Each structure stands twice: as structure tokens, then as C-alpha cells.
Amino acid sequence: MTAYVVQRLLLMLVTLFAIITLTFFLMHAVPGGPFTSEKMLQPEIQAALNAKYHLDDPLWLQYLTYLRGVLSLDLGPSFKYAGMSVNEIIAEGLPVTMKTGALALICVVALGVPLGIVAALNRNRWPDTLVMVIATIGVAVPSYVIATVALYIFALRLGWVPTFGLDDWRGYFLPVFALSGFWISFIARLARSSLLETLQQDYMMTAKAKGLKRGTVLFKHGLRNSLIPVVTVLGPVVANLLTGSFVIEQIFALPGIGRHFVLSITNRDYTAIMGITIFYAAVLMVMIFIVDMLYLVLDPRIKYRADPK
Amino acid sequence: MTTPHMSTPLLSVTNLSTSFFTSRGEVKAVRGVSFELRAGEILGIVGESGSGKSITCMSLMGLLRSSGRVIDGSALFEGRDLLTLDEDELSALRGNDISMIFQDPMTSLNPTLTVGEQVIETILRHRKVSRSEARARAIELFELVRIPSAAKRLRSYPHEFSGGMRQRVMIAIALACDPKLLIADEPTTALDVTIQRQILALLKELQGRLGMAVILITHDLGVIAETADRVLVMYGGMVMEEGPVRELFARPSHPYTQGLLASIPDLRDDTHHRLTPIPGSPPDMLRPPKGCPFAPRCAHAMAQCNAALPPLYDAGPAHRARCWLHHPEAPRVAGITAELVPA
Numbered sequence: 001m002t003a004y005v006v007q008r009l010l011l012m013l014v015t016l017f018a019i020i021t022l023t024f025f026l027m028h029a030v031p032g033g034p035f036t037s038e039k040m041l042q043p044e045i046q047a048a049l050n051a052k053y054h055l056d057d058p059l060w061l062q063y064l065t066y067l068r069g070v071l072s073l074d075l076g077p078s079f080k081y082a083g084m085s086v087n088e089i090i091a092e093g094l095p096v097t098m099k100t101g102a103l104a105l106i107c108v109v110a111l112g113v114p115l116g117i118v119a120a121l122n123r124n125r126w127p128d129t130l131v132m133v134i135a136t137i138g139v140a141v142p143s144y145v146i147a148t149v150a151l152y153i154f155a156l157r158l159g160w161v162p163t164f165g166l167d168d169w170r171g172y173f174l175p176v177f178a179l180s181g182f183w184i185s186f187i188a189r190l191a192r193s194s195l196l197e198t199l200q201q202d203y204m205m206t207a208k209a210k211g212l213k214r215g216t217v218l219f220k221h222g223l224r225n226s227l228i229p230v231v232t233v234l235g236p237v238v239a240n241l242l243t244g245s246f247v248i249e250q251i252f253a254l255p256g257i258g259r260h261f262v263l264s265i266t267n268r269d270y271t272a273i274m275g276i277t278i279f280y281a282a283v284l285m286v287m288i289f290i291v292d293m294l295y296l297v298l299d300p301r302i303k304y305r306a307d308p309k
Numbered sequence: 310m311t312t313p314h315m316s317t318p319l320l321s322v323t324n325l326s327t328s329f330f331t332s333r334g335e336v337k338a339v340r341g342v343s344f345e346l347r348a349g350e351i352l353g354i355v356g357e358s359g360s361g362k363s364i365t366c367m368s369l370m371g372l373l374r375s376s377g378r379v380i381d382g383s384a385l386f387e388g389r390d391l392l393t394l395d396e397d398e399l400s401a402l403r404g405n406d407i408s409m410i411f412q413d414p415m416t417s418l419n420p421t422l423t424v425g426e427q428v429i430e431t432i433l434r435h436r437k438v439s440r441s442e443a444r445a446r447a448i449e450l451f452e453l454v455r456i457p458s459a460a461k462r463l464r465s466y467p468h469e470f471s472g473g474m475r476q477r478v479m480i481a482i483a484l485a486c487d488p489k490l491l492i493a494d495e496p497t498t499a500l501d502v503t504i505q506r507q508i509l510a511l512l513k514e515l516q517g518r519l520g521m522a523v524i525l526i527t528h529d530l531g532v533i534a535e536t537a538d539r540v541l542v543m544y545g546g547m548v549m550e551e552g553p554v555r556e557l558f559a560r561p562s563h564p565y566t567q568g569l570l571a572s573i574p575d576l577r578d579d580t581h582h583r584l585t586p587i588p589g590s591p592p593d594m595l596r597p598p599k600g601c602p603f604a605p606r607c608a609h610a611m612a613q614c615n616a617a618l619p620p621l622y623d624a625g626p627a628h629r630a631r632c633w634l635h636h637p638e639a640p641r642v643a644g645i646t647a648e649l650v651p652a
Contacts, residue, residue: 202416208372209411210431210482211404214396220430221419299421300466 003306008292012285019281020070020274024063027273034079034268053079066274075275080267086275093257096166097244100254103172104180104241112184113230116191117223123196131188138185144247147178151251164253175252179245183237191230198226228298235291239284318345319489319522320369325382325392327361327368336594338364338377340546348489351516351523353537353554355530355569359591361546362526366492368392370409371399386490405435408483412495414475418467424478425463431485450481454511473504480511487519494526509536530569534558539627542566545592545602548621552628562624562645563632565603601633609634609642 035041035049050056054065069076075086119131138146151174155163161170198204199222207221244258257276264272295302327339339361346352354362368379369391384391386407391399403409411417418427425447432443444463451459454477467475476496483491493512497505513536516523525537533540533554540557542550542565550563561567568587589606592598598605604614613633622635634645 202411202413203419205372206411206417206479206482207419208400209370209403209409210434211400211402212430212434213400216430216434221422224421225419300423301420301468 001304004304007306008289012289015285016278016281020067020278021063023274023277024066025059027270028059028062030268032268034270036268053077066271070274070278075278076271078269078272080264080269080272086271089260089272090257090275090279093244093255093260096254097249097256097258098242100166100172100175100179100248100256101241101244103176104183105238107176107180108183108187108237108241109234111180112187113191113227115184115188116230117195119188119192120195120199121218128192131192135185135188138181139189141181143178143182143245144251146181147174147248147251150174150177166254171252175248175254178248178251179241183241187230187233187237190233191226194229195222195226198222201225224298228295231291231294231298235287236284239280239287243280243283319348319350319387320346321383321385322365322369323383323385325365325368325384326380327364327373327377328380329374329377331376334595337597338546338594339368340597341382342543342546342548343382344541344548344551346490346522346524348522349516349520350539351513351525351537352539352541353525353527353533354541354543355527355533356543357528357591359594360543362541362543363494364546365543366409366494366524366526370403370407370492371396372403372409401435404431404482404488405486406488407490407492408486408488409492409494410476410479410483410496413499414472414479415499417479418475420467423464423466424470424475425465428463428478428482428485431482435486446485447481450485451478453484453515454478454481456481472500473507476500476504476508477511480508480515484515484519488521490522490524491516492524492526495528496525497532498527498529505532512536530558530573542569545597546594547602547631549603549632550624550628550630551621552625556625556628560625560628562628562630562635563603564607564609564634564645566630567644568606601631609645611639613639 033050033055034053035046041049047056054062057065066076073087075090078084078086078089081089115131115135119128119135122128151163154160154174161173162168165171166175204217204221207217212221244256244261246258246262248254249256249258257279260272260276261280263269264276292304296304322345323343325339325342326337329336329338338359342361342365344352354365356362364373364377367373367377369384369386371391371394373379379392382392386402391402394402418424425444428447428450429440429443432438432446433440436443438446447463448459451462456462456474456477462470467478470478480496496512497508500508509532512523512525525532527533537554539553540551541548542557542563544565550557550561550566552562557566558570561570565587568585571585572587574584587606592602592605598615600613600615600617601607601610601619604610607614611633613636619631619633619636621629621631624630624635632645633639634642
């Protein structure tokens with residue numbers, strides 16, 4: 001088991017290295033650079049800038065320099081925000097993103113799973129239909145539409161919440177709602193179908209035939225087995241929520257890191273692209289690793305062994 | 310050990326009818342089944358898939374799937390009608406006075422709980438005992454069903470057991486609260502032949518030791534012959550023939566029962582004659598025939614058979630058969646009525 005964990009962690013480093021390499025060369029293959037979009041930079045200034053940031057070095061050298069930086073956990077200076085390092089960009093935006101993301105995650109688990117259970121237990125009756133209609137809308141309608149409509153109704157019309165920012169605690173409502181809407185719906189649908197499948201299992205009949213109370217049958221025997229697929233998707237969901245959303249941060253004017261995902265690319269902010277990609281990849285890999293470890297708790301049939309190779 | 314009450318039966322089922330209400334219509338799975346079961350008796354219910362044998366028992370236990378409903382009948386168990394009990398009363402009986410084991414031990418145990426927990430939770434549900442007492446009882450039960458190193462195996466998960474061992478666990482769960490009635494629904498069908506024999510022998514032995522009544526559902530007449538005291542032959546949701554095992558096997562009095570017996574290979578028979586299958590397929594229970602459900606497949610069918618449902622006629626001591634051939638005015642057919650009514 002320990003050997004397996006060590007092996008997994010090493011593999012994560014290898015994966016990260018592959019991601020860094022691929023992203024680095026793909027990024028440089030895209031035309032343009034950090035300073036090409038500036039209006040009419042004089043060639044001398046451009047050359048000076050390139051020299052300052054080592055952009056005139058051969059690509060392999062830039063790559064090696066960058067790798068050395070990453071190894072010492074330094075993601076380099078931002079090309080766009082003068083005087084700021086990528087580490088600082090992430091450190092600045094992360095708390096905001098993490099806070100809204102964590103709240104959204106709580107909503108996803110606290111609402112999505114129970115809604116799915118209610119729907120499954122009332123299969124083909126009105127609570128099921130209601131949950132499924134809402135969940136289908138939630139999955140189908142993009143978050144920016146939900147965000148804009150919610151903003152219009154609750155902030156502009158009703159004035160219950162501020163239109164932007166997080167200074168007021170009420171400011172969290174709409175961004176969290178917009179962030180979690182899709183995943184609440186997704187998880188509700190998944191939990192419903194998974195529980196329905198579990199309810200059909202022979203061992204559920206055994207549990208009933210043993211005379212166990214309805215609650216015991218449902219929660220002790222049904223829920224745990226039906227949550228395995230939900231936990232599987234929760235890993236990537238956590239990664240997704242904790243790294244923020246460009247659209248939501250844009251609409252609600254939140255100073256998170258989600259917007260840097262997109263802005264860094266259009267800006268050709270090389271170090272920011274790299275840094276944020278590495279950050280996202282790392283979060284995702286850690287979450288998937290945690291999920292794999294959770295399987296051990298949920299399903300005793302699963303045992304991990306290190307690959308002898 | 311309970312003394313069998315010869316006067317009042319343990320379970321008395323009268324005119325049980327169960328239907329499933331589907332989008333295609335009402336599927337009449339059980340149509341007026343009646344039988345009695347005395348304490349300590351093993352009743353075999355035999356029939357092919359869809360004959361209503363499992364649904365009969367699921368109806369008694371209140372374990373029908375949501376589209377199924379008991380529409381008529383009564384089932385007196387120790388003076389209480391099981392069919393009128395509410396869910397709380399029923400669940401207090403299940404696993405306690407009446408318990409059940411199922412066909413497929415590979416899927417009947419919860420894969421994420423230890424087998425010990427699955428036994429212990431049953432005991433804790435029905436008995437006012439501490440967890441450690443329940444655990445001690447579970448070890449006792451594992452020893453009873455001969456699971457080696459019982460105490461250690463309590464901590465194992467179902468996937469760490471073979472099929473036969475899992476069925477032993479199921480039996481241990483079923484026996485946890487000393488049931489008066491054990492319903493075994495095809496308990497050996499999913500097991501290979503040598504394990505089948507072990508499990509049947511174990512069931513029979515435990516039944517003798519604990520004195521409980523057993524309903525053994527199977528499609529295998531061989532299993533019935535070895536285990537049961539009395540047999541119910543079901544077809545198309547009805548009892549076609551019933552009687553004591555020896556009597557029924559010696560003188561099968563319904564063409565369907567005869568057909569079933571003729572389709573069993575006999576190893577002692579070296580004449581190499583071919584097995585005789587029953588032609589045709591079971592009736593569509595969405596539109597059950599007005600007359601005898603077996604008539605379309607029966608070699609002796611008469612006009613009367615399709616016109617009306619035959620009642621259960623006496624065919625010997627405690628032996629009855631639902632066939633018009635037993636009507637006093639019916640033609641004599643060798644092997645069915647010949648010995649009964651002297652020509």
C-alpha cells in the first residue's frame with residue numbers, strides 16, 4: 001500500500017513534467033508573443049524587453065531555465081503585470097477563488113446528493129419530475145446565462161444582493177449559485193440514477209427480507225454503494241470549482257484566478273499560462289488521487305498494489 | 310425444539326392472488342393459490358420460471374416490487390393475516406419469525422459490509438442484546454452452518470467467500486433469530502452440483518435440528534424429492550397438483566407433473582431413451598386462458614379444458630390435482646386416472 005502511494009506520487013510528478021513540456025512547446029508554437037500586441041513598440045524597446053525576459057534565447061534554453069525555476073517553486077515573473085510574479089498572481093487570486101469554490105462545493109454535495117436521493121425514492125412521482133426538470137435545466141443552461149439572469153432578478157430588480165464584489169457576505173450568493181448550479185444538477189442526476197440502480201440490487205432485497213428498518217436499508221445498504229460513482233466525479237468537480245471560473249469571475253467582478261486562465265492566453269503571458277496550467281494540473285491530480293484513496297474506504301473489494309515494473 | 314401443532318397449521322394461505330400492474334396491463338402472476346404448512350414441515354413448491362412460485366412467497370413477505378399488489382386472499386401465520394399487516398409489523402416479522410434465503414449468493418450479500426456485520430445487524434434488529442452478545446451469536450451461527458474459523462471470518466467481506474460459503478452466510482443470517490418459517494427461494498440453483506448437495510443436506514439437517522418449517526422453492530424436482538415432505542406443483546400462477554412427496558412422485562396425477570417427471574434424466578436408466586420435453590411455452594399472464602392454463606401444451610386436452618378451469622380433484626390420500634381428467638365423467642387415461650377409478 002505504501003509502495004503504491006509512493007508510486008502514484010512519483011507518477012504524478014512524471015505527468016506534471018509531461019504537461020509542463022507539452023504546454024511549453026505548444027504555447028511557443030502559437031504565433032505572437034507577450035509584447036507583440038502592444039501598440040507599435042519601437043523595435044529597440046521590443047528587443048530590450050525580449051532580452052530582459054530571455055525571449056531571445058533559443059527555445060531549449062528558455063525551457064531549461066523555466067524548468068529550473070519550477071523546480072525551485074518559482075513560476076517566474078508575469079510578462080503582463082509588471083513587477084508581479086506568477087506566484088503572486090496565484091497567491092492573490094486563490095483565496096477568493098477558493099472561498100467561492102469551497103462554498104459552491106458545499107452546495108453541490110449538500111444539495112445535489114439529497115436531491116438525487118429524493119428523486120430516486122419518489123421515482124416517477126412529482127418530486128422526481130420536479131427535481132429532474134430543474135436538474136435538466138441546470139445542466140443544459142450555461143452558467144453565464146444563469147449568472148446574468150440571477151443578477152438581473154436578485155440584484156437589479158429585487159436588490160437583495162449586491163451586483164458585484166464580495167465585500168458584503170450577501171455578495172457570495174449569486175457567484176456560488178452560478179458556479180454550483182451545473183454541478184448540483186449533474187450530481188443530482190447521477191445520484192438519482194446510481195441509487196435507482198442500487199435499489200434494484202439483490203442485496204437490497206436481502207436487507208428488507210432481514211426485517212431491517214426502511215432507513216437502515218436505505219442509508220446503510222443503499223447509499224454507500226450508490227455513492228461510489230458520485231465520489232468518482234467529485235474529484236474533478238472539486239478541482240474545477242477550486243480553480244475558479246473565468247465567466248463567473250468576470251460577471252461578478254471577482255478578483256479570483258479563474259479569469260487568468262483565459263486572460264493569460266490572450267495576453268501570451270507565457271509564465272502565467274505555464275504557472276496556472278501547472279497549478280490546475282496539480283490540483284486535479286491531487287483530487288483524483290484523493291478519490292482513488294476514498295474508494296478504499298467505500299469499497300472493500302478495491303485493493304491497490306504497486307506495479308512491480 | 311418446537312412441537313408440531315398438528316391441529317392448527319403454522320401458515321394457512323387461502324386464495325392468494327397477486328398481480329403486477331404494468332404499462333401493458335395487469336399481469337396476473339398468482340391466481341388463487343391456497344396451501345397449508347404445519348410447523349416443522351418442508352413444503353416444496355415446484356414450477357418453471359413465471360409459474361408464480363416466487364411471487365407467492367414474496368407476497369407473503371410483503372416484498373413485492375412496487376408494481377405488484379396482492380389483490381385477494383389471506384395468509385394466516387400464527388393467527389395473524391400477513392396480507393393485512395402494515396410495513397412495521399411485517400418488518401418485525403421478517404428475519405425474525407419468517408426469514409428468507411435467495412437464489413444467487415453472489416449478489417445477495419452487500420459487497421461493502423463485512424459478513425459479520427450483515428449477521429449482527431439482523432440480530433440487533435430483532436433481539437434486545439448487546440453488540441458483543443450479537444457477535445457471539447453470529448459466531449455460533451457460523452459454526453452452525455459450518456463456516457471454518459468462524460470468529461475470524463466474521464470480519465471478511467462477501468467477495469472473499471466462494472459461492473457455497475456465501476450461501477452458508479445467507480443461511481446463517483436467515484437462522485439468526487430462530488425463525489419458525491424459512492423460505493428458501495431456489496437456494497441451490499446458482500451453485501455447482503457438489504455444493505448444491507452440501508447446501509441441501511445442511512438445510513435439511515438444520516431444519517431437523519431447529520424444527521422450523523421450510524418452504525423450498527425450486528424448479529428442480531430432484532431437489533424436492535430429496536428434501537421436501539410435501540409438494541405443490543405450480544403452473545400459470547396456480548396450484549396444479551399437491552400431495553405428499555412419495556405419493557406425488559409415485560402417482561403424478563396431472564399431465565404437467567408427469568411432463569416434468571418425464572423430462573428428468575435418470576442415471577439408473579440404461580435404456581438410453583430420449584428425454585421427453587414438454588412442447589410449447591408457458592401462458593402469457595397478461596391474458597391468462599379462461600380454461601386450464603396447461604391445456605395448450607397438454608397431450609390429453611379436451612374441449613372442456615379450454616372452456617373452463619378445472620377444480621382441484623382428490624387424486625389420492627392428501628393428494629389433489631387440477632385436471633378435468635379426474636372428473637367422474639372424464640375419459641380414463643392410462644397413468645393418470647387408470648389406477649384411481651377401477652374400470
